[in-house]
Amino acid sequence: VIRFIAPDGAASEEEIVIHVERYIAGRFGSRAASKLRGLICSGDDTGLRNFAYKLLKASHPWKDAENAVRVFLNPGFAKALRLRERAEAESRRTHATQAVLREVAPFFDVISALLPKRLAKEDVGEAIDYIKEQAQKYEGRFLRTLIMLKVASTCFWLGIATAREIASIVIAKAKSTPEKKAE
Amino acid sequence: MLSDMAIDPATAILQVLISGEAFGIEIGKRIEERTKGKLSFPQGTIYPLLRKLEREGLLKSREGEPLPERGGRPKIFYKLTAKGAAAAMENREIVTGLFPNPVRAS
Numbered sequence: 001v002i003r004f005i006a007p008d009g010a011a012s013e014e015e016i017v018i019h020v021e022r023y024i025a026g027r028f029g030s031r032a033a034s035k036l037r038g039l040i041c042s043g044d045d046t047g048l049r050n051f052a053y054k055l056l057k058a059s060h061p062w063k064d065a066e067n068a069v070r071v072f073l074n075p076g077f078a079k080a081l082r083l084r085e086r087a088e089a090e091s092r093r094t095h096a097t098q099a100v101l102r103e104v105a106p107f108f109d110v111i112s113a114l115l116p117k118r119l120a121k122e123d124v125g126e127a128i129d130y131i132k133e134q135a136q137k138y139e140g141r142f143l144r145t146l147i148m149l150k151v152a153s154t155c156f157w158l159g160i161a162t163a164r165e166i167a168s169i170v171i172a173k174a175k176s177t178p179e180k181k182a183e
Numbered sequence: 184m185l186s187d188m189a190i191d192p193a194t195a196i197l198q199v200l201i202s203g204e205a206f207g208i209e210i211g212k213r214i215e216e217r218t219k220g221k222l223s224f225p226q227g228t229i230y231p232l233l234r235k236l237e238r239e240g241l242l243k244s245r246e247g248e249p250l251p252e253r254g255g256r257p258k259i260f261y262k263l264t265a266k267g268a269a270a271a272m273e274n275r276e277i278v279t280g281l282f283p284n285p286v287r288a289s
Contacts, residue, residue, distance in 0.1 A: 105254055112256075121246070123230050125256035126207045132252060157227030164231050168238070 093136045100135040100147060104128065107151060115158060116165055123161060127154040192224055192232055197241065197263065197271035204262035206247070207233065233261055241267035 108128060112120035131150055199205070199213040207229055215223045236242045247258040263271060 101252065109254060112254075118234070118259075119230075121256045122207060122259045125250075125253040125258065126230075128253050128256070129208055153227075157230075160227060161231050165234075168235075 096138070097132050097135040100131060101128065104131055104147060104151060108154075111155065111158065115162060119158060119161055119165065123154070123158055127151075190222060192228055193236060194274050195222055195224075196229070196232060196236065197267055197274065200242070200261060200263045201268070201271050201275075204245075204260045206258040206260050210261070236267070237261070240264055241270055 105128075108124050112124050115124070127150065131147060134146065134150070195214050195218075196210055199210055199217060202213075205213060210233070211224055211229050233242065233244075237244055241264060242261045243264050244259050244261050247260055249255045249257045
């Protein structure tokens with residue numbers, strides 16, 4: 001059992017990395033230590049850094065640190081972790097999308113009941129598509145204000161489109177009536 | 184300059200539909216892509232125009248399958264009629280600079 005002693009039982013991410021690195025350097029040599037640093041601190045791979053931090057912090061008072069360190073030294077680990085990160089991101093996107101759609105669906109259902117069928121299918125359907133697309137893009141960080149803005153702009157355009165549709169029907173009827181009378 | 188020429192939305196729609204049928208959002212995206220963002224239409228502009236072009240006999244529409252994520256609403260796909268294709272080809276030369284993609288005869 002390896003113990004990494006943190007001064008007050010808590011440590012920053014960097015402190016943990018230094019602790020682990022020192023241990024690895026002493027136990028496995030400096031090449032292994034730099035490899036570990038490369039894995040944990042690899043530039044944009046914040047997922048791996050966070051995971052390293054959480055894993056090592058969770059192992060306080062560092063009883064399982066050796067196992068944790070061994071995991072980091074496994075070359076396949078980074079790849080497996082990236083795959084997991086990707087799956088988690090996908091899952092976050094799906095959850096965010098479902099949550100947003102659950103929120104807007106009842107509202108659009110009510111609006112659709114009041115609109116001509118064509119508008120309910122096309123305009124409302126595509127507004128839902130747009131909201132879904134945005135929710136996926138922003139992975140749950142999709143702002144509520146943006147959803148509301150989209151709903152409001154959809155209502156505005158639907159109002160105009162409905163008025164146009166009604167006007168075109170009335171005009172078409174008005175044109176056809178004199179023609180019928182003439183016949 | 185050709186790329187700065189004003190182009191009306193109906194012409195743009197007819198041009199992008201030369202390459203095959205599409206639904207509302209997709210038509211908007213195609214126009215943006217092919218003109219490299221020089222032309223884009225707000226949400227409310229495209230649908231009434233598509234319906235108008237359909238009434239004029241330039242486009243015909245068909246409903247796709249109802250989609251659960253749209254609350255059972257289907258997508259409405261549009262394609263050119265013979266009259267629409269002829270109109271699109273008439274304007275083709277004028278807007279070639281804006282729609283440089285190769286066309287497929289429909």
